[in-house]
Amino acid sequence: MKRRLLLVSNSTLYGSGFLDHCQQQILGFFGKDVKRVLFVPYALHDRDAYTRKARDKLRPLGYEVDSIHEASDPVAAVRQAEAIFIGGGNTFRLLRTLYQQEVLTEIRRRVLEDGLPYMGSSAGTNVATVSISTTNDMPIVFPPSFAAIGLVPFNINPHYQDPDPSSRHMGETREERIRQYHEEPGTPRVLGLREGSMLLVEGDRATLLGTTGARLFTRGEPAAEFSPGSDLSFLLTDAA
Numbered sequence: 001m002k003r004r005l006l007l008v009s010n011s012t013l014y015g016s017g018f019l020d021h022c023q024q025q026i027l028g029f030f031g032k033d034v035k036r037v038l039f040v041p042y043a044l045h046d047r048d049a050y051t052r053k054a055r056d057k058l059r060p061l062g063y064e065v066d067s068i069h070e071a072s073d074p075v076a077a078v079r080q081a082e083a084i085f086i087g088g089g090n091t092f093r094l095l096r097t098l099y100q101q102e103v104l105t106e107i108r109r110r111v112l113e114d115g116l117p118y119m120g121s122s123a124g125t126n127v128a129t130v131s132i133s134t135t136n137d138m139p140i141v142f143p144p145s146f147a148a149i150g151l152v153p154f155n156i157n158p159h160y161q162d163p164d165p166s167s168r169h170m171g172e173t174r175e176e177r178i179r180q181y182h183e184e185p186g187t188p189r190v191l192g193l194r195e196g197s198m199l200l201v202e203g204d205r206a207t208l209l210g211t212t213g214a215r216l217f218t219r220g221e222p223a224a225e226f227s228p229g230s231d232l233s234f235l236l237t238d239a240a
Contacts, residue, residue, distance in 0.1 A: 004202055010158060021211075025210075030117060035062075038082075041089075083116065087123070094124070094127055095132055131148050153235070157193065189218050
């Protein structure tokens with residue numbers, strides 16, 4: 001499989017600017033062969049402003065940005081892309097628009113068959129997985145299905161937060177919500193990516209990058225902790 005993915009938990013880390021915390025990983029991922037990146041701003045309402053933000057960040061790194069919302073034929077834009085970056089925002093809005101524009105299948109084909117480099121942040125990371133069922137977002141719109149692009153055989157929970165023992169908040173913790181998800185039969189693993197972490201997938205190899213680590217949830221098993229640099233390739237072959 002030719003897939004190359006950079007799945008980032010968050011686009012902005014506290015104390016830094018847009019994509020600053022993963023700038024070196026972006027440079028290493030896109031490299032020098034990529035000249036233009038197709039940006040997908042569907043997760044936010046103001047697509048023009050979001051595209052300007054992406055251009056302002058990626059252009060100094062050496063990458064021109066074409067936005068899919070500016071293309072007369074979104075499917076053709078995906079077919080012609082050198083690389084793709086799907087930004088964060090509301091995951092339900094993002095997935096609904098991917099279905100409406102009929103680009104979901106073509107993105108999957110290009111990534112898995114052609115090796116199109118795919119970068120996602122937050123919602124863009126959510127839609128790269130099996131489904132958006134483990135997003136943190138509110139369902140402000142309703143996509144035709146929760147099934148996502150399916151570039152990896154597991155789900156991700158971006159912005160994963162550990163329980164705060166000093167908090168007086170009485171709602172469920174993130175871990176409890178994921179446990180509730182796993183009460184349903186046939187649900188895949190969920191990788192909780194803390195802010196500052198990201199997953200690099202190259203073919204059948206997956207490596208945890210960043211500074212904060214991740215927590216893996218498997219239905220019926222205790223959660224497992226992984227530190228930056230961990231080899232998570234087993235997630236790509238074992239869909240438990």
